[in-house]
Amino acid sequence: MAVDTKERPSAPQQTDASAEQEGRFQSYRIRTGMFAWMMHRLTGVGLVVYLIVHIWGLTALTDPETFNALIAKYHSPIFKVGEFALLVAVAYHAMNGLRLVLIDFLGWSPKQKKLFWTLGGVTAVIIAVGGWPSIYALGEWLLGPGSMPTLFL
Amino acid sequence: MAQTNALNWFLHRITGTFLIFMLITHFWVQHYDHQAASVTHEVVTEKNEMPDYPDEAKEGVRARLGPDAAATPYQVVMQRLADPVYAVLWKGFNILFLVVALHHGFYGLNNVMTDYIRAPMGRLIARTLSWTVALGLLIIGMYSVITAGW
Incomplete structure (x- = not known):
């Protein structure tokens, strides 16, 4: 969530309890932003582990x-x-990080719903186009040579 | 301390933005470019089998080492890292990439650890350990990059 400013004060406090403390861990209701944040964290830690293995290798x-x-x-x-x-x-x-940078540096928080889905689409395209060679290679190996469409390779 | 935190917060966003562009370059040259890619994407190999490279890579290696040279993974990479002109540029890119990725990754990791480790001593130990690992990786990585192709 972006920082509140004088020009853009915070929305009135919602009264529904979205966070409940039960024992040591806080449990939250998971909304879109929370899910994005959790995935950012998970992929981030995963990428650090990969970076260590990669440099070592x-x-x-x-x-x-x-x-x-x-x-x-x-x-x-x-x-x-x-x-x-x-x-x-x-x-x-990368795309969720770009979203955070645009919100933090360019103040795009009013547009953040739109931004989220736009960058979601961009991410899907990157995964489909960039990941196709790997899927193609695996398909050729599993189903035999010539069984996968070459497309743009 | 407060000032370095603000600076690192700012740097995290700058390095993140840089990494998008550097990763595009890195992925392109290592996986998609038919001449330079060492992990050529279309090929899956069985155990102990060498990957077969595209014609562009084979020609590139032959142009560098003579008509009988085989396109092994090492020689495919050496097209760039042992080139008399481009090696300096690529090694410069790789070192910058290494520094930026390590700072971004380990600053992020420290943010995560600070969220879950409550004790000040625990935080200090985690921070010291993680940045020591990062420094070690920086030294190892720079050694690999600089000496490659010598």
């Missing part, structure tokens, strides 16, 4: 044989699935 660059073995492994079916999952996480995190 690239020490293989110092030796051609090790590097060849590493990259050959990156072409295995399980890594193709991982590659797609990585794209989904990066695309979501």
Whole structure:
């Protein structure tokens, strides 16, 4: 939620209890913004873990044989699935992050519902177009060569 | 402390915006460009089998190493990282990418940890440990990038 200013004061307080404290953990009613925030967090932590593994793996660059073995492994079916999952996480995190930057820096909070769905559409396109090669490769492997449409590859 | 927090909050948004553009470049060159991509997207291999690269990559490697050179993953990457001209640019890009990604990732991770770790001592330990890991990765990553192709 954006910061309230004199020009744009906060909306009147809603009286329905959207947060209830039960024991150690607070439970919240999950709305769109909350879901976006939770996913941002989850993908963010996942991407940090990936970044650590990725930088560590690239020490293989110092030796051609090790590097060849590493990259050959990156072409295995399980890594193709991982590659797609990585794209989904990066695309979501990048587009939701862009939404936050536009709201924080350009004050687009009045337009945030529209912004959310527009960037949601952009994210879907990035995942579909960017992820197609991985899906194509997996399909060819599962169903046999020539079974997948080449499209723009 | 308060001032560095505000600066880091600001930097987090700047690095995030930069990362969008850097990731587009990184993904394009590593996965989609037919000559430069080392993890070529259309190919799935069985165990211990080397990936078959597109003709553009094979030609690129031959142009660099002679008509008999094979397009191995290492040589495909070396088209860029051992090039007498472009290597400096690509290594510069990679180091900048490394710094920006590490700052963004570990600042974000610290935000998450601060939300769940309540004790001041616990927070201090988490912060110290995570930034030590980040520094270690920066050194390792820079070493890999700089010495690649030597």
